Amino acid sequence: MRTPFSLLAERVTVSDRVVRWAAFATLVMSVLVVVTGGAVRLTSSGLGCPTWPTCTGSSIATTPAMGIHGIIEFGNRMLTDVLCGVIGLAIIAARCAGPWRRSLTRLGWAQFWVTVSQAVLGGITVLTHLNPFVVACHFLASAVLILTALAMWQRSREGDGAPVRTVGRPVIQLSRLTIGVTAALIVVGTLVTGTGPHSGDGTEVKRMPFDWEKITQFHADFAMVTIGLALAMMFILLAVDAPAAPRRRAREFFVVLMSQAVIGFVQYFTHLPELLVGVHLLGAALVWVAVLRLHLALRTRPEVDALPRPANIEALAAV
Numbered sequence: 001m002r003t004p005f006s007l008l009a010e011r012v013t014v015s016d017r018v019v020r021w022a023a024f025a026t027l028v029m030s031v032l033v034v035v036t037g038g039a040v041r042l043t044s045s046g047l048g049c050p051t052w053p054t055c056t057g058s059s060i061a062t063t064p065a066m067g068i069h070g071i072i073e074f075g076n077r078m079l080t081d082v083l084c085g086v087i088g089l090a091i092i093a094a095r096c097a098g099p100w101r102r103s104l105t106r107l108g109w110a111q112f113w114v115t116v117s118q119a120v121l122g123g124i125t126v127l128t129h130l131n132p133f134v135v136a137c138h139f140l141a142s143a144v145l146i147l148t149a150l151a152m153w154q155r156s157r158e159g160d161g162a163p164v165r166t167v168g169r170p171v172i173q174l175s176r177l178t179i180g181v182t183a184a185l186i187v188v189g190t191l192v193t194g195t196g197p198h199s200g201d202g203t204e205v206k207r208m209p210f211d212w213e214k215i216t217q218f219h220a221d222f223a224m225v226t227i228g229l230a231l232a233m234m235f236i237l238l239a240v241d242a243p244a245a246p247r248r249r250a251r252e253f254f255v256v257l258m259s260q261a262v263i264g265f266v267q268y269f270t271h272l273p274e275l276l277v278g279v280h281l282l283g284a285a286l287v288w289v290a291v292l293r294l295h296l297a298l299r300t301r302p303e304v305d306a307l308p309r310p311a312n313i314e315a316l317a318a319v
Helices: 004-011 017-044 064-095 102-127 132-156 169-195 214-239 244-269 275-297 310-319
Strands: none
Touching: 004 064, 004 275, 017 064, 017 132, 017 275, 064 102, 064 132, 132 214, 169 214, 169 244, 169 275, 214 244, 214 275, 244 275
């Protein structure tokens, strides 16, 4: 079936470099959405637009009477439109690449639908007056978006051959465990946020029914376990003489994780200043990126043309 995308691909061809940059742009935008979403909450602008999908009952945009909170919330909504535009450009670039790599366009469309789902969750967040559990799901949808964006960027920089492990299976399993614990760390972080004082609005907003001190300690315990796994990955990759790329990614993950831990302790002892909480949100996104990049560095995908041909094909070629 011919589509507008296929018709465009017949007339326009883009280079692999353009596809890589477009995919990288989606990753940058997905991280930026986390930061701006945090800014909405930390400036008490979560209900700056009191309804959804419009900003008010009669206007799709903010009004002067709504002040700075309306501008911040409406600006964050508009950033979702920008994100969709960047993802659309990445899909078009992937479709117009020569040769067409179907896996890249599928990852682009995956980002699009995750973004749509995230927008709907954002709307439900407003309609439920910043219910903390919905806010947590809204943030976790950003983690899924970052995962798909990173996957597309990674695929744009490698071949279409079958994955080839560069380390043993036990190291792969340890890496998967590290991803799981890091994901749990982020989930528990949303519980800390949902219990803490930054509700997203200046009025009284329902918070999660947890003891803030205990859930924060639980979050810190998970952080210590994650740091231990990061150290284990570093030493094991050195012990098995792994290639340079995974060893470099393991160091990056450890540095980002330790920086995040320091910021977390500082914000705790300084009573959660808004700026540090915002930096901690950015750090959570970067930790997630770092652990995923570490795992992806444990295998390679060669170009199809570079793969060795089976012996029976060689025999046929000789005949």
